[in-house]
Amino acid sequence: MTGPVLEMRSIGKTFPGVRALADVTLTVRRGEVHALCGENGAGKSTLMKVLSGVHPHGGYEGEILFEGDPCRFRDIRASERRGIVIIHQELALVPYLSIAENIFLGNERATRGVVSWNETLKEATRLMRRVGLDEHPQTRVADIGVGKQQLVEIAKALSKEVKLLVLDEPTAALNDEDSAQLIDLILELKEQGITSIIISHKLGEIRRVADAVTILRDGRTIETLDVADPATTEDRIISGMIGRDLDHRFPDRTPYGGEPGTAPALEIRDWTVFHPIDRQRKVVDGVSLSVRRGEIVGIAGLMGAGRTELAMSVFGRSYGRYGGGTVLKDGEAIRTRSVPEAVAHGIAYVTEDRKHYGLNLLDTIGRNISLSALGRVARRGVVDAHEERRVAEGFRTSMNIKAPTVFEPVGRLSGGNQQKVVLSKWIFAGPDVLILDEPTRGIDVGAKYEIYTVIDRLAAEGKAVIVISSELPELLGMCDRIYTMAAGRLTGEVPRSEATQDVLMRHMTREDARENDHER
Amino acid sequence: MSADVTTEKPVARAPGGAVAPLLDGMRRNMRQYGMLIALGVIVALFAVWTGGDLLLPRNVSNLVLQNSYILILAIGMMIVIVAGHIDLSVGSITAFVGGVAAVFMVQYDLPWPVAVLLCLAIGAVAGAAQGYLIAYAGMPSFIVTLAGMLVFRGLTEVFLKGQTLGPFPEDLQQLANGFLPEVGPTTNYHNLTLLLGFLLIGVVIRQEVRNRRRQSEYALDVPPAGLFAVKLAALTASILIFTMLLASYKGAPVVLLILAALLVGFGFLMRNAVIGRHVYAIGGNLPAAKLSGVRDKKVTFLVFLNMGMLAALAGLVFAARFNAASPKAGLNFELEAIAAAFIGGASMSGGVGTVLGAIIGGLVLGVLNNGMNLVGIGSDFQQVIKGLVLLAAVGFDVWNKRRVGA
Numbered sequence: 041m042t043g044p045v046l047e048m049r050s051i052g053k054t055f056p057g058v059r060a061l062a063d064v065t066l067t068v069r070r071g072e073v074h075a076l077c078g079e080n081g082a083g084k085s086t087l088m089k090v091l092s093g094v095h096p097h098g099g100y101e102g103e104i105l106f107e108g109d110p111c112r113f114r115d116i117r118a119s120e121r122r123g124i125v126i127i128h129q130e131l132a133l134v135p136y137l138s139i140a141e142n143i144f145l146g147n148e149r150a151t152r153g154v155v156s157w158n159e160t161l162k163e164a165t166r167l168m169r170r171v172g173l174d175e176h177p178q179t180r181v182a183d184i185g186v187g188k189q190q191l192v193e194i195a196k197a198l199s200k201e202v203k204l205l206v207l208d209e210p211t212a213a214l215n216d217e218d219s220a221q222l223i224d225l226i227l228e229l230k231e232q233g234i235t236s237i238i239i240s241h242k243l244g245e246i247r248r249v250a251d252a253v254t255i256l257r258d259g260r261t262i263e264t265l266d267v268a269d270p271a272t273t274e275d276r277i278i279s280g281m282i283g284r285d286l287d288h289r290f291p292d293r294t295p296y297g298g299e300p301g302t303a304p305a306l307e308i309r310d311w312t313v314f315h316p317i318d319r320q321r322k323v324v325d326g327v328s329l330s331v332r333r334g335e336i337v338g339i340a341g342l343m344g345a346g347r348t349e350l351a352m353s354v355f356g357r358s359y360g361r362y363g364g365g366t367v368l369k370d371g372e373a374i375r376t377r378s379v380p381e382a383v384a385h386g387i388a389y390v391t392e393d394r395k396h397y398g399l400n401l402l403d404t405i406g407r408n409i410s411l412s413a414l415g416r417v418a419r420r421g422v423v424d425a426h427e428e429r430r431v432a433e434g435f436r437t438s439m440n441i442k443a444p445t446v447f448e449p450v451g452r453l454s455g456g457n458q459q460k461v462v463l464s465k466w467i468f469a470g471p472d473v474l475i476l477d478e479p480t481r482g483i484d485v486g487a488k489y490e491i492y493t494v495i496d497r498l499a500a501e502g503k504a505v506i507v508i509s510s511e512l513p514e515l516l517g518m519c520d521r522i523y524t525m526a527a528g529r530l531t532g533e534v535p536r537s538e539a540t541q542d543v544l545m546r547h548m549t550r551e552d553a554r555e556n557d558h559e560r
Numbered sequence: 561m562s563a564d565v566t567t568e569k570p571v572a573r574a575p576g577g578a579v580a581p582l583l584d585g586m587r588r589n590m591r592q593y594g595m596l597i598a599l600g601v602i603v604a605l606f607a608v609w610t611g612g613d614l615l616l617p618r619n620v621s622n623l624v625l626q627n628s629y630i631l632i633l634a635i636g637m638m639i640v641i642v643a644g645h646i647d648l649s650v651g652s653i654t655a656f657v658g659g660v661a662a663v664f665m666v667q668y669d670l671p672w673p674v675a676v677l678l679c680l681a682i683g684a685v686a687g688a689a690q691g692y693l694i695a696y697a698g699m700p701s702f703i704v705t706l707a708g709m710l711v712f713r714g715l716t717e718v719f720l721k722g723q724t725l726g727p728f729p730e731d732l733q734q735l736a737n738g739f740l741p742e743v744g745p746t747t748n749y750h751n752l753t754l755l756l757g758f759l760l761i762g763v764v765i766r767q768e769v770r771n772r773r774r775q776s777e778y779a780l781d782v783p784p785a786g787l788f789a790v791k792l793a794a795l796t797a798s799i800l801i802f803t804m805l806l807a808s809y810k811g812a813p814v815v816l817l818i819l820a821a822l823l824v825g826f827g828f829l830m831r832n833a834v835i836g837r838h839v840y841a842i843g844g845n846l847p848a849a850k851l852s853g854v855r856d857k858k859v860t861f862l863v864f865l866n867m868g869m870l871a872a873l874a875g876l877v878f879a880a881r882f883n884a885a886s887p888k889a890g891l892n893f894e895l896e897a898i899a900a901a902f903i904g905g906a907s908m909s910g911g912v913g914t915v916l917g918a919i920i921g922g923l924v925l926g927v928l929n930n931g932m933n934l935v936g937i938g939s940d941f942q943q944v945i946k947g948l949v950l951l952a953a954v955g956f957d958v959w960n961k962r963r964v965g966a
Contacts, residue, residue, distance in 0.1 A: 379853040397851050400844035402911045411841055412852040414834045423832050426774050
């Protein structure tokens with residue numbers, strides 16, 4: 041390992057109203073794997089967008105030196121010409137083109153504008169062998185799994201003679217097996233002299249693959265640690281990321297088991313859902329669970345466990361094909377065949393993907409809040425704009441939504457404030473049962489605490505709350521009871537007193553559930 | 561990970577203290593103010609170029625009559641586009657209903673009110689049929705209405721057997737060409753028109769004042785009194801000038817009242833009614849609207865039903881204006897209406913646009929047509945210029961969006 045291949049000095053970046061990066065420094069040595077750590081919103085992705093020219097030169101402060109030369113990238117092509125390739129979390133592949141076509145997309149093997157298919161296939165096969173992708177190069181990308189798609193992305197990067205490979209949470213969507221394979225590949229590329237920057241939340245993974253780790257927090261560099269140094273423990277990295285003790289991440293909560301003898305506010309019995317396209321596949325398989333008034337119940341599970349699918353299916357059959365099961369509200373069976381029916385029965389579902397399923401980003405804060413219960417600010421089909429504005433102002437204050445007015449388009453707010461708008465919207469609908477799907481995804485620590493406080497308050501007001509989350513500490517910190525799911529099945533129910541990360545993880549990875557999945 | 565802007569910091573408040581709410585409003589409605597100014601500039605330009613002919617009372621009256629059917633279509637088209645769809649069939653439905661109206665009234669001698677109601681119902685059914693396929697069968701609106709465009713054009717030929725059919729009863733012609741009746745003492749002006757103009761000024765001022773008072777009651781920011789007065793004065797002056805122009809000729813055209821009713825009615829519906837909100841919601845983010853309990857299919861269906869009905873109304877007005885139904889009526893009307901909507905601020909991806917915007921867009925096109933005719937620009941170059949204006953308007957949009965970093 042020699043001198044630095046990349047130096048980013050005093051990088052600053054401001055978005056309208058938000059300082060995303062301030063004085064960030066990152067030094068990557070030649071031939072190493074450098075991990076970039078930080079909470080959501082710490083500025084990792086923004087930093088990488090600055091590096092790759094997505095945010096072009098002139099839009100940020102500071103300077104970038106690559107192989108000793110100052111760089112002023114105007115766009116992604118400019119940075120790729122220098123051998124810097126970024127693989128985004130959301131893969132940039134065209135599903136209906138073949139693997140070979142995708143590898144050479146924008147970089148076609150062609151002479152005078154005419155593609156040479158022989159050359160394309162030959163080169164693609166060579167690159168695919170190099171990344172260990174065992175498929176025919178003419179297979180459509182849509183027909184292979186996410187893990188293999190990730191490999192296609194890396195092959196694509198290799199085709200551009202990459203010197204510095206940036207991977208943005210490459211294993212977030214992969215199962216353990218695929219993740220391990222990917223990690224091995226990164227180490228193999230390192231042997232071949234390719235430097236990598238890997239953004240990851242998984243500390244174990246960082247320990248395995250990285251030589252150095254740089255921690256970002258609130259848009260600033262906190263420190264760079266040598267992974268080989270015994271002082272670099274996971275706790276050390278976590279406290280660097282969070283910047284305070286782990287103790288006060290959640291509001292104090294007295295565990296609550298609900299009034300004995302009363303029927304649960306919501307009970308789901310034997311709920312089964314089939315996949316919308318693959319119609320034989322059970323995405324949710326006979327799940328039963330319940331939640332009482334005043335109780336916060338968590339659902340833990342890995343990606344693909346069927347948690348979101350369960351929630352959306354119960355909420356007006358918004359996902360997949362119904363395969364059986366009943367919903368009981370306060371002990372009585374109810375119909376939730378459509379969203380309006382579910383809402384009428386006092387059920388609210390706050391989506392995990394607020395940008396695509398939760399908000400109309402074009403519209404104002406006020407109109408987003410009122411949308412699901414317009415009737416409450418309307419008389420005989422006519423909206424009372426003044427009343428609507430008053431309601432919105434009320435939520436802006438009580439939920440601490442940071443915006444100058446309620447006329448601000450939601451698209452301009454930060455993730456945390458957008459989440460507060462989605463929550464306001466469903467609180468305004470006046471539900472008895474709230475299903476919150478990843479309520480703190482993509483928002484920073486401060487806003488998280490505020491969201492937790494709101495959830496706590498809702499439960500204290502006697503609402504039944506179901507929290508779906510991939511962050512186990514969040515479930516452990518918030519919930520009175522936690523269900524676990526794996527491969528569409530309920531695999532455990534753990535009271536707060538017995539819940540630890542280990543216990544939950546064991547239930548979430550139960551082999552019997554997985555085997556069932558493989559059978560089909 | 562697109563959530564890279566998550567640091568919680570308050571967004572800077574617009575500077576300028578008391579003026580801030582007004583500036584804020586201007587910024588939010590930049591597009592509409594921009595178009596209004598552009599309309600003003602175009603009017604002024606042609607007024608000078610034509611040596612004042614553009615603003616002669618007779619010509620202003622003509623402007624309204626000539627553009628009425630496009631404006632009617634533009635209102636419906638704007639709603640369709642806000643919902644995230646497109647309707648290519650309106651020109652053909654216009655012709656079709658004109659033909660049906662002629663058959664009813666000329667061949668079968670049906671009384672005109674009955675025929676008009678039947679025609680509107682037929683338009684609604686045509687729109688509903690397309691709406692059903694789009695909303696419930698899930699077919700793309702572009703394809704469904706492209707098919708509709710061919711089908712209804714063909715049916716028009718069948719109905720009219722390729723012939724032009726007329727004339728229409730006197731009363732129906734009044735619908736498109738008539739003016740309000742003259743009443744009261746003889747003045748140099750049309751009394752009823754003046755009266756309506758003054759009434760309108762009164763209503764507008766009352767609404768603005770009431771609105772302002774209610775905003776204060778809710779402890780919301782209001783523009784300072786001085787600026788408010790300027791705004792009222794400007795509104796009053798423009799209504800007054802328009803009224804005087806019309807009143808010094810034959811008075812307000814009947815079709816202007818129809819247009820005004822549509823503008824106020826649909827403007828209110830889109831801005832203040834629950835269903836209007838739902839149209840914006842499904843156009844802005846369909847999955848989010850569905851998960852918010854919006855009955856998206858029903859709303860989409862109704863939007864197309866309404867478009868069909870408005871196309872029928874446009875067809876009646878058009879047929880009545882030329883006192884004949886022709887198989888070639890309404891050619892390219894769909895494109896004019898779509899252009900009007902986009903010039904007036906609609907967004908290709910849906911969720912954005914206002915009824916007033918559609919009217920402004922339609923007027924921009926109308927004044928361009930009329931002005932270019934007056935100064936003798938050939939129809940060839942007229943098309944070129946209209947195309948460039950559409951490009952410029954949408955280009956301004958794109959530039960403006962990038963500027964504010966949305």
